Amino acid sequence: MSLELYNSLTRRQEPFQPLKPDQVSMYCCGVTVYDYCHLGHARSYIVWDTVRRYLIWLGYAVNYVQNFTDIDDKILKRAQEQQSTMQEVAERNIATYFEDMRRLNILDAVEYPRATEHIAEIQQIIGALIDSDQAYAAGGDVYYRVQRFPSYGKLSGRKLDQMQAGASGRVDPEDPTGQRKQYPFDFALWKAAKPGEPAWDSPWGAGRPGWHIECSAMIRARLGETIDIHTGGSDLVFPHHENEIAQSEAATHRPLANYWLHNGMVNVEGTKMSKSLGNFTTIRDLLDAKNAPDPMAVRLFVLQAHYRKPLDFTQESMTAAQNSWDTLKEGLLFGYRFGESLGWTDTADSSFGQADSMRIDGDSTAVDQFRDAMNDDINSPGALAVLFELAKDLRREGNIITHEHQTATDPQALRQQWQTLTVLAQVLGLEAKPEAEAELGLSDAEIAAKIAQRKAAKQAKNFAESDRIRDELKAAGVLLIDKPGGLVEWHRG
RNA sequence: GGCGGCAUAGCCAAGUGGUAAGGCAGAGGUUUGCAAAACCUCCAUCCCCGUGUUCGAAUCACGGUGCCGCCUCCA
Numbered sequence: 001m002s003l004e005l006y007n008s009l010t011r012r013q014e015p016f017q018p019l020k021p022d023q024v025s026m027y028c029c030g031v032t033v034y035d036y037c038h039l040g041h042a043r044s045y046i047v048w049d050t051v052r053r054y055l056i057w058l059g060y061a062v063n064y065v066q067n068f069t070d071i072d073d074k075i076l077k078r079a080q081e082q083q084s085t086m087q088e089v090a091e092r093n094i095a096t097y098f099e100d101m102r103r104l105n106i107l108d109a110v111e112y113p114r115a116t117e118h119i120a121e122i123q124q125i126i127g128a129l130i131d132s133d134q135a136y137a138a139g140g141d142v143y144y145r146v147q148r149f150p151s152y153g154k155l156s157g158r159k160l161d162q163m164q165a166g167a168s169g170r171v172d173p174e175d176p177t178g179q180r181k182q183y184p185f186d187f188a189l190w191k192a193a194k195p196g197e198p199a200w201d202s203p204w205g206a207g208r209p210g211w212h213i214e215c216s217a218m219i220r221a222r223l224g225e226t227i228d229i230h231t232g233g234s235d236l237v238f239p240h241h242e243n244e245i246a247q248s249e250a251a252t253h254r255p256l257a258n259y260w261l262h263n264g265m266v267n268v269e270g271t272k273m274s275k276s277l278g279n280f281t282t283i284r285d286l287l288d289a290k291n292a293p294d295p296m297a298v299r300l301f302v303l304q305a306h307y308r309k310p311l312d313f314t315q316e317s318m319t320a321a322q323n324s325w326d327t328l329k330e331g332l333l334f335g336y337r338f339g340e341s342l343g344w345t346d347t348a349d350s351s352f353g354q355a356d357s358m359r360i361d362g363d364s365t366a367v368d369q370f371r372d373a374m375n376d377d378i379n380s381p382g383a384l385a386v387l388f389e390l391a392k393d394l395r396r397e398g399n400i401i402t403h404e405h406q407t408a409t410d411p412q413a414l415r416q417q418w419q420t421l422t423v424l425a426q427v428l429g430l431e432a433k434p435e436a437e438a439e440l441g442l443s444d445a446e447i448a449a450k451i452a453q454r455k456a457a458k459q460a461k462n463f464a465e466s467d468r469i470r471d472e473l474k475a476a477g478v479l480l481i482d483k484p485g486g487l488v489e490w491h492r493g
Numbered sequence: 494g495g496c497g498g499c500a501u502a503g504c505c506a507a508g509u510g511g512u513a514a515g516g517c518a519g520a521g522g523u524u525u526g527c528a529a530a531a532c533c534u535c536c537a538u539c540c541c542c543g544u545g546u547u548c549g550a551a552u553c554a555c556g557g558u559g560c561c562g563c564c565u566c567c568a
Contacts, residue, residue, distance in 0.1 A: 011497085031568075044568035074566070153496095158564070162495045167564045174565075187565065211565095233568030238496090240567085264498085265562065274567060304506065304516070309499070310561065317505060320517040324505095327516080369514095373507085382507050385515035392515095399531055463526060470529075481530055491530095 008260040018228045024060045025223045029232035032069040033093035038280035040266040047307040049106040066109040100283040103295045115214035122209045122217040138180040140192025140205040149246045156238035212243035230257035297325035303380040331391025332432035335418045342411040355426035390421040
Protein backbone atom coordinates (compact mmCIF):
# COMPACT_ATOMS: atom_id res chain seq x y z
CA MET A 1 0.00 0.00 0.00
CA SER A 2 1.20 3.47 -0.73
CA LEU A 3 0.47 6.46 1.46
CA GLU A 4 -3.16 7.08 2.26
CA LEU A 5 -4.42 10.03 4.25
CA TYR A 6 -7.77 10.73 5.84
CA ASN A 7 -9.16 13.76 4.08
CA SER A 8 -11.56 15.83 6.17
CA LEU A 9 -13.06 17.20 2.98
CA THR A 10 -14.28 13.83 1.73
CA ARG A 11 -14.44 12.16 5.16
CA ARG A 12 -12.56 9.23 3.70
CA GLN A 13 -9.08 7.84 3.66
CA GLU A 14 -7.65 8.40 0.19
CA PRO A 15 -4.46 7.53 -1.67
CA PHE A 16 -2.14 10.52 -1.54
CA GLN A 17 -1.29 12.01 -4.89
CA PRO A 18 0.39 15.39 -5.02
CA LEU A 19 -0.11 17.81 -7.88
CA LYS A 20 3.49 17.42 -8.97
CA PRO A 21 5.05 13.96 -8.81
CA ASP A 22 7.97 14.69 -6.49
CA GLN A 23 6.85 17.77 -4.63
CA VAL A 24 4.36 18.47 -1.90
CA SER A 25 3.05 21.87 -0.91
CA MET A 26 1.88 21.93 2.68
CA TYR A 27 0.36 24.75 4.67
CA CYS A 28 -0.10 24.52 8.40
CA CYS A 29 -2.25 26.95 10.34
CA GLY A 30 0.06 28.48 12.89
CA VAL A 31 -0.49 30.24 16.17
CA THR A 32 -1.96 33.56 17.08
CA VAL A 33 1.00 35.01 18.90
CA TYR A 34 -0.44 36.49 22.05
CA ASP A 35 0.89 34.01 24.60
CA TYR A 36 3.10 31.00 25.19
CA CYS A 37 2.25 27.80 23.37
CA HIS A 38 0.67 24.96 25.32
CA LEU A 39 0.62 21.22 24.92
CA GLY A 40 -2.23 21.41 22.45
CA HIS A 41 -0.05 23.45 20.13
CA ALA A 42 2.80 21.04 20.75
CA ARG A 43 0.68 18.12 19.64
CA SER A 44 -0.46 19.83 16.49
CA TYR A 45 3.00 20.88 15.37
CA ILE A 46 4.63 17.59 16.36
CA VAL A 47 2.06 15.71 14.31
CA TRP A 48 2.44 17.87 11.19
CA ASP A 49 6.20 17.87 11.56
CA THR A 50 6.04 14.08 11.58
CA VAL A 51 3.89 14.01 8.45
CA ARG A 52 6.39 16.32 6.80
CA ARG A 53 9.34 14.17 7.85
CA TYR A 54 7.61 11.08 6.56
CA LEU A 55 6.89 12.68 3.19
CA ILE A 56 10.54 13.68 2.95
CA TRP A 57 11.58 10.13 3.80
CA LEU A 58 9.32 8.88 1.01
CA GLY A 59 11.31 11.07 -1.34
CA TYR A 60 9.16 14.18 -1.74
CA ALA A 61 10.49 17.70 -1.66
CA VAL A 62 8.15 19.29 0.86
CA ASN A 63 7.46 22.99 0.77
CA TYR A 64 6.17 23.48 4.28
CA VAL A 65 4.73 26.88 5.11
CA GLN A 66 3.32 27.91 8.46
CA ASN A 67 1.94 31.32 9.32
CA PHE A 68 1.97 33.54 12.35
CA THR A 69 -1.21 35.44 13.03
CA ASP A 70 0.26 38.69 14.28
CA ILE A 71 -2.81 40.90 14.15
CA ASP A 72 -5.77 39.96 16.28
CA ASP A 73 -8.03 41.15 19.10
CA LYS A 74 -6.26 39.07 21.70
CA ILE A 75 -2.85 40.39 20.75
CA LEU A 76 -4.17 43.93 20.96
CA LYS A 77 -5.71 43.23 24.33
CA ARG A 78 -2.46 41.76 25.58
CA ALA A 79 -0.55 44.78 24.31
CA GLN A 80 -2.88 47.12 26.17
CA GLU A 81 -2.58 45.11 29.38
CA GLN A 82 1.18 45.19 29.15
CA GLN A 83 1.32 48.78 27.93
CA SER A 84 3.15 47.51 24.94
CA THR A 85 2.48 47.39 21.24
CA MET A 86 0.95 44.69 19.15
CA GLN A 87 4.20 44.30 17.32
CA GLU A 88 6.23 43.84 20.48
CA VAL A 89 3.83 41.26 21.87
CA ALA A 90 3.90 39.39 18.57
CA GLU A 91 7.69 39.45 18.29
CA ARG A 92 8.15 38.21 21.82
CA ASN A 93 5.76 35.32 21.37
CA ILE A 94 7.20 34.39 18.01
CA ALA A 95 10.61 34.14 19.67
CA THR A 96 9.27 31.87 22.41
CA TYR A 97 7.40 29.83 19.81
CA PHE A 98 10.70 29.00 18.16
CA GLU A 99 12.39 28.16 21.45
CA ASP A 100 9.62 25.77 22.43
CA MET A 101 9.24 24.06 19.07
CA ARG A 102 12.94 23.57 18.50
CA ARG A 103 13.21 21.88 21.87
CA LEU A 104 10.60 19.43 20.64
CA ASN A 105 12.72 18.77 17.56
CA ILE A 106 10.16 20.30 15.24
CA LEU A 107 11.83 21.28 11.99
CA ASP A 108 11.61 24.93 10.99
CA ALA A 109 9.13 25.62 8.24
CA VAL A 110 10.49 26.71 4.89
CA GLU A 111 8.71 30.03 5.34
CA TYR A 112 6.84 31.74 8.17
CA PRO A 113 4.62 34.36 6.56
CA ARG A 114 2.84 36.83 8.80
CA ALA A 115 -0.55 38.40 8.33
CA THR A 116 0.87 41.91 8.55
CA GLU A 117 3.22 41.19 5.67
CA HIS A 118 0.35 40.36 3.33
CA ILE A 119 -2.00 43.30 3.64
CA ALA A 120 -1.78 44.05 -0.08
CA GLU A 121 -2.67 40.49 -1.08
CA ILE A 122 -5.47 40.45 1.47
CA GLN A 123 -6.93 43.65 0.09
CA GLN A 124 -6.64 42.32 -3.42
CA ILE A 125 -8.74 39.26 -2.61
CA ILE A 126 -11.29 41.34 -0.73
CA GLY A 127 -11.54 43.73 -3.67
CA ALA A 128 -12.14 40.88 -6.07
CA LEU A 129 -14.81 39.40 -3.83
CA ILE A 130 -16.61 42.75 -3.59
CA ASP A 131 -16.42 43.18 -7.35
CA SER A 132 -18.17 39.88 -7.86
CA ASP A 133 -20.71 40.71 -5.15
CA GLN A 134 -19.47 37.88 -2.92
CA ALA A 135 -18.61 40.39 -0.25
CA TYR A 136 -19.99 43.75 0.83
CA ALA A 137 -18.76 46.76 2.74
CA ALA A 138 -20.79 47.91 5.72
CA GLY A 139 -19.80 50.72 8.03
CA GLY A 140 -16.08 50.34 7.42
CA ASP A 141 -16.21 46.56 7.75
CA VAL A 142 -16.29 44.15 4.86
CA TYR A 143 -18.23 40.91 5.15
CA TYR A 144 -18.19 37.75 3.11
CA ARG A 145 -21.57 36.78 1.76
CA VAL A 146 -21.76 33.08 2.60
CA GLN A 147 -25.05 32.52 0.81
CA ARG A 148 -23.42 33.35 -2.51
CA PHE A 149 -21.01 30.42 -2.15
CA PRO A 150 -23.04 27.33 -3.03
CA SER A 151 -20.76 24.79 -1.42
CA TYR A 152 -20.40 26.70 1.84
CA GLY A 153 -20.21 24.07 4.59
CA LYS A 154 -18.64 21.34 2.49
CA LEU A 155 -15.63 20.90 4.76
CA SER A 156 -17.42 20.88 8.09
CA GLY A 157 -20.50 19.08 6.78
CA ARG A 158 -22.89 21.85 7.68
CA LYS A 159 -25.81 23.39 5.93
CA LEU A 160 -26.57 27.04 6.54
CA ASP A 161 -30.23 26.42 7.29
CA GLN A 162 -29.33 23.88 9.96
CA MET A 163 -26.86 26.01 11.81
CA GLN A 164 -27.83 27.82 14.93
CA ALA A 165 -26.37 31.27 15.29
CA GLY A 166 -24.82 31.77 18.67
CA ALA A 167 -25.01 28.10 19.64
CA SER A 168 -21.53 28.26 21.07
CA GLY A 169 -22.86 30.66 23.64
CA ARG A 170 -20.67 33.58 22.66
CA VAL A 171 -21.67 36.98 21.43
CA ASP A 172 -20.49 37.68 17.93
CA PRO A 173 -17.49 39.96 18.48
CA GLU A 174 -17.53 41.16 14.90
CA ASP A 175 -21.02 42.54 14.94
CA PRO A 176 -22.35 42.44 18.49
CA THR A 177 -25.49 44.36 17.73
CA GLY A 178 -26.23 42.58 14.48
CA GLN A 179 -26.54 45.86 12.56
CA ARG A 180 -23.91 45.41 9.89
CA LYS A 181 -24.13 41.83 8.74
CA GLN A 182 -26.80 41.01 6.22
CA TYR A 183 -26.85 37.41 7.34
CA PRO A 184 -25.73 35.95 10.69
CA PHE A 185 -23.08 33.64 9.24
CA ASP A 186 -21.44 36.25 7.06
CA PHE A 187 -17.98 36.82 8.43
CA ALA A 188 -15.57 39.74 8.47
CA LEU A 189 -12.91 40.07 5.82
CA TRP A 190 -11.95 43.53 6.95
CA LYS A 191 -12.59 45.25 10.23
CA ALA A 192 -12.85 49.01 10.65
CA ALA A 193 -10.19 50.34 12.99
CA LYS A 194 -11.17 51.49 16.42
CA PRO A 195 -9.35 54.53 17.81
CA GLY A 196 -5.79 53.73 18.84
CA GLU A 197 -5.63 50.41 17.03
CA PRO A 198 -3.09 49.64 14.36
CA ALA A 199 -4.69 50.15 10.98
CA TRP A 200 -3.98 50.04 7.30
CA ASP A 201 -5.58 52.25 4.68
CA SER A 202 -8.00 50.55 2.37
CA PRO A 203 -10.72 51.39 -0.14
CA TRP A 204 -13.21 50.64 2.65
CA GLY A 205 -11.57 52.83 5.23
CA ALA A 206 -8.75 52.37 7.70
CA GLY A 207 -8.83 48.97 9.30
CA ARG A 208 -7.29 45.54 9.58
CA PRO A 209 -7.91 42.12 8.12
CA GLY A 210 -10.27 39.58 9.62
CA TRP A 211 -8.88 36.34 10.86
CA HIS A 212 -9.63 33.94 8.03
CA ILE A 213 -8.58 36.02 5.06
CA GLU A 214 -4.91 36.09 6.02
CA CYS A 215 -4.48 32.37 5.43
CA SER A 216 -6.15 32.57 2.04
CA ALA A 217 -3.83 35.40 1.06
CA MET A 218 -0.67 33.81 2.41
CA ILE A 219 -1.34 30.47 0.78
CA ARG A 220 -1.94 32.12 -2.54
CA ALA A 221 1.12 34.34 -2.21
CA ARG A 222 3.53 31.66 -1.03
CA LEU A 223 2.23 28.38 -2.46
CA GLY A 224 -0.24 29.15 -5.21
CA GLU A 225 -3.96 28.80 -5.82
CA THR A 226 -4.18 25.10 -5.06
CA ILE A 227 -1.96 23.30 -2.57
CA ASP A 228 -1.59 19.64 -1.76
CA ILE A 229 -2.09 19.53 1.98
CA HIS A 230 -3.65 21.97 4.43
CA THR A 231 -3.38 21.08 8.11
CA GLY A 232 -4.53 22.37 11.45
CA GLY A 233 -6.34 21.50 14.63
CA SER A 234 -9.79 19.97 14.37
CA ASP A 235 -11.13 23.01 16.17
CA LEU A 236 -10.26 25.04 13.09
CA VAL A 237 -12.50 23.08 10.73
CA PHE A 238 -15.33 25.45 11.41
CA PRO A 239 -15.37 28.30 10.91
CA HIS A 240 -11.75 29.00 10.05
CA HIS A 241 -11.04 26.47 7.34
CA GLU A 242 -14.56 26.53 5.99
CA ASN A 243 -14.20 30.28 5.53
CA GLU A 244 -10.76 29.97 4.00
CA ILE A 245 -12.23 27.68 1.38
CA ALA A 246 -15.13 30.03 0.74
CA GLN A 247 -12.91 33.07 0.27
CA SER A 248 -10.22 31.44 -1.77
CA GLU A 249 -12.39 29.36 -4.00
CA ALA A 250 -14.84 32.19 -4.65
CA ALA A 251 -11.89 34.30 -5.74
CA THR A 252 -9.86 31.76 -7.73
CA HIS A 253 -12.48 29.19 -8.81
CA ARG A 254 -9.87 26.57 -7.98
CA PRO A 255 -9.77 24.12 -5.05
CA LEU A 256 -7.77 25.64 -2.19
CA ALA A 257 -6.31 22.35 -1.00
CA ASN A 258 -6.65 18.76 -2.16
CA TYR A 259 -6.13 17.19 1.25
CA TRP A 260 -7.37 18.66 4.52
CA LEU A 261 -5.84 17.07 7.60
CA HIS A 262 -6.93 17.80 11.15
CA ASN A 263 -5.42 16.70 14.43
CA GLY A 264 -7.41 15.74 17.52
CA MET A 265 -7.36 17.79 20.66
CA VAL A 266 -5.30 17.35 23.79
CA ASN A 267 -7.66 16.71 26.67
CA VAL A 268 -7.26 17.23 30.37
CA GLU A 269 -9.49 14.95 32.39
CA GLY A 270 -11.68 14.38 29.39
CA THR A 271 -12.12 17.95 28.27
CA LYS A 272 -10.23 19.95 25.73
CA MET A 273 -7.15 21.83 26.83
CA SER A 274 -7.76 25.45 26.02
CA LYS A 275 -6.84 28.93 27.00
CA SER A 276 -10.38 29.91 27.81
CA LEU A 277 -10.89 27.02 30.22
CA GLY A 278 -7.56 27.73 31.85
CA ASN A 279 -6.71 24.02 31.98
CA PHE A 280 -3.59 24.34 29.86
CA THR A 281 0.02 23.52 30.52
CA THR A 282 2.51 25.55 28.54
CA ILE A 283 5.33 23.75 26.82
CA ARG A 284 7.92 25.63 28.80
CA ASP A 285 6.21 24.99 32.12
CA LEU A 286 6.16 21.30 31.32
CA LEU A 287 9.76 21.10 30.13
CA ASP A 288 11.20 23.34 32.82
CA ALA A 289 9.39 21.78 35.76
CA LYS A 290 11.11 19.79 38.44
CA ASN A 291 11.34 16.18 37.21
CA ALA A 292 10.39 17.48 33.77
CA PRO A 293 10.02 14.95 31.00
CA ASP A 294 12.62 14.86 28.29
CA PRO A 295 11.35 16.81 25.25
CA MET A 296 11.63 13.57 23.31
CA ALA A 297 9.31 11.92 25.84
CA VAL A 298 6.76 14.62 25.07
CA ARG A 299 7.15 13.86 21.40
CA LEU A 300 6.72 10.17 22.12
CA PHE A 301 3.68 10.92 24.26
CA VAL A 302 2.07 12.66 21.30
CA LEU A 303 3.00 10.02 18.74
CA GLN A 304 1.78 7.14 20.87
CA ALA A 305 -1.74 8.18 19.97
CA HIS A 306 -3.13 8.37 16.47
CA TYR A 307 -3.15 12.00 15.38
CA ARG A 308 -6.89 12.25 14.81
CA LYS A 309 -7.93 10.89 18.18
CA PRO A 310 -8.20 12.81 21.41
CA LEU A 311 -5.14 12.55 23.64
CA ASP A 312 -5.54 12.74 27.39
CA PHE A 313 -2.79 14.50 29.26
CA THR A 314 -2.18 13.35 32.82
CA GLN A 315 0.82 13.17 35.06
CA GLU A 316 0.66 9.38 34.81
CA SER A 317 0.54 9.30 31.02
CA MET A 318 3.51 11.65 30.82
CA THR A 319 5.48 9.56 33.31
CA ALA A 320 4.69 6.44 31.28
CA ALA A 321 5.90 8.25 28.15
CA GLN A 322 9.12 9.21 29.92
CA ASN A 323 9.73 5.59 30.92
CA SER A 324 8.99 4.49 27.39
CA TRP A 325 11.41 7.05 26.04
CA ASP A 326 14.14 5.80 28.39
CA THR A 327 13.76 2.38 26.80
CA LEU A 328 13.83 3.71 23.26
CA LYS A 329 16.76 5.95 24.08
CA GLU A 330 18.86 3.01 25.22
CA GLY A 331 18.33 1.42 21.85
CA LEU A 332 19.20 4.65 20.06
CA LEU A 333 22.41 5.04 22.07
CA PHE A 334 23.52 1.47 21.42
CA GLY A 335 25.84 2.34 18.55
CA TYR A 336 27.56 5.11 20.47
CA ARG A 337 28.12 2.91 23.48
CA PHE A 338 29.06 -0.37 21.89
CA GLY A 339 29.86 0.28 18.23
CA GLU A 340 33.57 0.67 18.83
CA SER A 341 33.90 -2.48 20.91
CA LEU A 342 31.93 -4.36 18.26
CA GLY A 343 34.55 -3.42 15.72
CA TRP A 344 32.41 -1.06 13.65
CA THR A 345 34.83 0.86 11.51
CA ASP A 346 33.23 4.28 11.27
CA THR A 347 32.52 5.16 14.89
CA ALA A 348 35.05 7.99 14.78
CA ASP A 349 33.56 9.57 11.66
CA SER A 350 31.85 12.88 12.18
CA SER A 351 28.77 11.57 10.43
CA PHE A 352 28.50 8.52 12.69
CA GLY A 353 24.99 8.07 13.95
CA GLN A 354 23.50 10.74 11.74
CA ALA A 355 20.41 9.24 10.25
CA ASP A 356 20.67 11.42 7.16
CA SER A 357 23.88 9.76 6.15
CA MET A 358 22.70 6.22 6.81
CA ARG A 359 21.01 3.95 4.39
CA ILE A 360 19.03 0.94 5.42
CA ASP A 361 20.48 -1.93 3.43
CA GLY A 362 19.15 -5.36 2.83
CA ASP A 363 15.66 -6.64 3.38
CA SER A 364 14.05 -5.41 6.48
CA THR A 365 10.68 -6.52 7.72
CA ALA A 366 10.98 -3.76 10.29
CA VAL A 367 11.10 -1.12 7.58
CA ASP A 368 8.19 -2.74 5.77
CA GLN A 369 6.11 -2.81 8.92
CA PHE A 370 7.01 0.77 9.72
CA ARG A 371 6.08 1.91 6.24
CA ASP A 372 2.83 -0.04 6.25
CA ALA A 373 1.81 1.61 9.50
CA MET A 374 2.73 5.11 8.40
CA ASN A 375 1.12 4.66 5.00
CA ASP A 376 -2.12 3.89 6.79
CA ASP A 377 -3.01 7.50 7.58
CA ILE A 378 0.13 8.07 9.64
CA ASN A 379 -0.42 5.30 12.16
CA SER A 380 2.39 6.41 14.43
CA PRO A 381 1.45 4.10 17.33
CA GLY A 382 1.83 1.14 14.98
CA ALA A 383 5.11 2.52 13.69
CA LEU A 384 6.38 2.96 17.24
CA ALA A 385 5.76 -0.70 17.99
CA VAL A 386 8.37 -1.47 15.32
CA LEU A 387 10.85 0.89 16.97
CA PHE A 388 10.31 -0.65 20.38
CA GLU A 389 10.97 -4.13 19.12
CA LEU A 390 14.26 -3.00 17.62
CA ALA A 391 15.18 -0.92 20.65
CA LYS A 392 14.40 -3.59 23.21
CA ASP A 393 16.47 -6.08 21.31
CA LEU A 394 19.41 -3.70 21.16
CA ARG A 395 19.06 -2.81 24.79
CA ARG A 396 19.27 -6.48 25.71
CA GLU A 397 22.33 -6.94 23.53
CA GLY A 398 23.94 -3.90 25.10
CA ASN A 399 23.29 -5.22 28.58
CA ILE A 400 24.77 -8.55 27.66
CA ILE A 401 27.88 -6.83 26.36
CA THR A 402 28.12 -4.76 29.52
CA HIS A 403 27.83 -7.81 31.73
CA GLU A 404 29.54 -10.49 29.70
CA HIS A 405 31.89 -8.37 27.58
CA GLN A 406 30.82 -10.20 24.47
CA THR A 407 27.82 -11.20 22.47
CA ALA A 408 27.05 -14.14 20.27
CA THR A 409 25.22 -11.90 17.82
CA ASP A 410 26.95 -10.87 14.61
CA PRO A 411 28.26 -7.30 14.99
CA GLN A 412 27.17 -6.40 11.49
CA ALA A 413 23.65 -7.63 12.18
CA LEU A 414 23.60 -5.39 15.24
CA ARG A 415 24.93 -2.58 13.15
CA GLN A 416 22.10 -3.07 10.67
CA GLN A 417 19.53 -3.16 13.42
CA TRP A 418 20.80 -0.02 15.10
CA GLN A 419 20.97 1.80 11.82
CA THR A 420 17.39 0.82 11.02
CA LEU A 421 16.21 2.00 14.42
CA THR A 422 18.06 5.29 14.17
CA VAL A 423 16.76 6.10 10.71
CA LEU A 424 13.15 5.17 11.47
CA ALA A 425 13.21 7.04 14.77
CA GLN A 426 14.45 10.11 13.00
CA VAL A 427 11.51 9.92 10.60
CA LEU A 428 9.38 10.39 13.70
CA GLY A 429 11.68 13.14 14.94
CA LEU A 430 12.94 11.02 17.83
CA GLU A 431 16.65 11.42 18.34
CA ALA A 432 19.08 10.65 21.15
CA LYS A 433 22.61 11.91 21.23
CA PRO A 434 25.20 10.61 23.65
CA GLU A 435 25.69 13.11 26.40
CA ALA A 436 29.22 14.27 26.84
CA GLU A 437 30.42 12.02 29.61
CA ALA A 438 31.17 14.95 31.79
CA GLU A 439 33.36 14.73 34.84
CA LEU A 440 31.25 12.76 37.24
CA GLY A 441 33.27 13.87 40.21
CA LEU A 442 35.00 10.56 40.83
CA SER A 443 38.07 9.32 39.04
CA ASP A 444 38.58 5.69 38.20
CA ALA A 445 41.08 5.39 41.02
CA GLU A 446 38.63 6.87 43.51
CA ILE A 447 35.95 4.48 42.37
CA ALA A 448 38.34 1.55 42.72
CA ALA A 449 39.15 2.67 46.24
CA LYS A 450 35.46 2.86 47.16
CA ILE A 451 34.90 -0.60 45.76
CA ALA A 452 37.78 -1.93 47.82
CA GLN A 453 36.30 -0.35 50.96
CA ARG A 454 32.95 -1.92 50.17
CA LYS A 455 34.56 -5.29 49.64
CA ALA A 456 36.27 -5.09 53.02
CA ALA A 457 33.00 -4.13 54.68
CA LYS A 458 31.25 -7.04 53.05
CA GLN A 459 33.92 -9.45 54.24
CA ALA A 460 33.45 -8.08 57.75
CA LYS A 461 29.69 -8.66 57.30
CA ASN A 462 29.20 -4.95 57.80
CA PHE A 463 26.46 -4.80 55.19
CA ALA A 464 25.12 -1.45 56.31
CA GLU A 465 28.47 0.09 55.43
CA SER A 466 28.80 -1.80 52.17
CA ASP A 467 25.31 -0.72 51.12
CA ARG A 468 26.10 2.87 52.05
CA ILE A 469 29.10 2.84 49.75
CA ARG A 470 27.06 1.29 46.98
CA ASP A 471 24.41 4.01 47.33
CA GLU A 472 27.07 6.69 47.44
CA LEU A 473 28.53 5.49 44.18
CA LYS A 474 25.08 5.20 42.65
CA ALA A 475 24.37 8.79 43.56
CA ALA A 476 27.59 9.73 41.76
CA GLY A 477 26.39 7.91 38.67
CA VAL A 478 28.45 4.78 39.11
CA LEU A 479 26.62 1.49 38.92
CA LEU A 480 28.11 -1.63 40.52
CA ILE A 481 27.63 -5.09 39.13
CA ASP A 482 28.36 -7.93 41.53
CA LYS A 483 29.56 -10.96 39.68
CA PRO A 484 29.97 -14.50 40.95
CA GLY A 485 33.19 -15.12 42.87
CA GLY A 486 33.20 -11.74 44.56
CA LEU A 487 34.19 -9.85 41.43
CA VAL A 488 32.78 -6.37 41.17
CA GLU A 489 32.45 -4.48 37.94
CA TRP A 490 31.17 -0.99 37.45
CA HIS A 491 30.15 1.40 34.74
CA ARG A 492 29.03 4.96 34.57
CA GLY A 493 25.46 5.91 33.78
C1' G B 494 -31.51 21.61 17.85
C1' G B 495 -27.59 20.46 13.79
C1' C B 496 -22.85 18.14 12.28
C1' G B 497 -18.79 14.89 13.48
C1' G B 498 -15.87 11.51 16.42
C1' C B 499 -14.72 7.82 20.14
C1' A B 500 -15.69 3.14 23.41
C1' U B 501 -10.00 -2.97 23.20
C1' A B 502 -6.13 -5.54 29.91
C1' G B 503 -4.77 -1.71 36.10
C1' C B 504 -3.27 2.63 32.61
C1' C B 505 -1.92 4.26 27.39
C1' A B 506 -2.75 2.11 22.61
C1' A B 507 -2.59 -0.72 17.46
C1' G B 508 -5.65 -4.06 15.00
C1' U B 509 -11.73 -2.95 10.52
C1' G B 510 -14.02 -10.45 8.55
C1' G B 511 -9.77 -15.71 9.97
C1' U B 512 -9.18 -16.36 15.86
C1' A B 513 -6.12 -9.97 20.27
C1' A B 514 0.77 -5.62 18.07
C1' G B 515 3.50 -2.40 21.15
C1' G B 516 4.43 0.70 25.61
C1' C B 517 3.79 1.70 30.99
C1' A B 518 2.75 -0.69 35.44
C1' G B 519 2.80 -5.66 37.70
C1' A B 520 4.15 -11.04 38.92
C1' G B 521 7.41 -15.43 39.16
C1' G B 522 12.32 -17.55 38.36
C1' U B 523 17.98 -17.39 37.98
C1' U B 524 21.72 -14.64 40.68
C1' U B 525 22.71 -12.27 45.62
C1' G B 526 24.53 -11.36 52.51
C1' C B 527 20.11 -8.64 51.06
C1' A B 528 19.87 -5.73 47.03
C1' A B 529 20.94 -3.39 42.49
C1' A B 530 21.93 -4.40 37.51
C1' A B 531 21.07 -8.23 34.09
C1' C B 532 18.89 -12.47 31.83
C1' C B 533 14.52 -15.95 31.32
C1' U B 534 9.25 -16.49 31.83
C1' C B 535 4.20 -14.83 32.69
C1' C B 536 0.36 -11.00 32.24
C1' A B 537 -7.25 -9.68 27.68
C1' U B 538 -10.64 -17.37 25.84
C1' C B 539 -11.70 -11.75 24.82
C1' C B 540 -12.61 -6.26 22.51
C1' C B 541 -19.41 -0.89 26.09
C1' C B 542 -24.52 -3.62 25.74
C1' G B 543 -28.28 -6.20 22.69
C1' U B 544 -30.01 -8.32 18.10
C1' G B 545 -28.67 -9.81 13.31
C1' U B 546 -25.47 -11.29 8.74
C1' U B 547 -21.54 -15.12 8.20
C1' C B 548 -18.41 -21.48 8.23
C1' G B 549 -16.12 -17.56 11.05
C1' A B 550 -17.15 -10.70 13.85
C1' A B 551 -13.32 -6.62 18.29
C1' U B 552 -13.85 -5.95 13.06
C1' C B 553 -20.03 -5.73 8.90
C1' A B 554 -25.64 -4.21 9.72
C1' C B 555 -29.48 -2.44 12.92
C1' G B 556 -30.91 -0.73 17.80
C1' G B 557 -29.19 1.04 22.55
C1' U B 558 -25.82 3.21 26.41
C1' G B 559 -21.78 6.31 27.77
C1' C B 560 -18.06 10.01 26.71
C1' C B 561 -15.90 13.93 23.67
C1' G B 562 -15.34 17.87 19.81
C1' C B 563 -17.47 21.82 16.61
C1' C B 564 -21.85 25.24 15.57
C1' U B 565 -18.31 32.80 14.49
C1' C B 566 -11.66 32.72 20.99
C1' C B 567 -9.37 28.18 19.58
C1' A B 568 -3.72 23.73 17.61
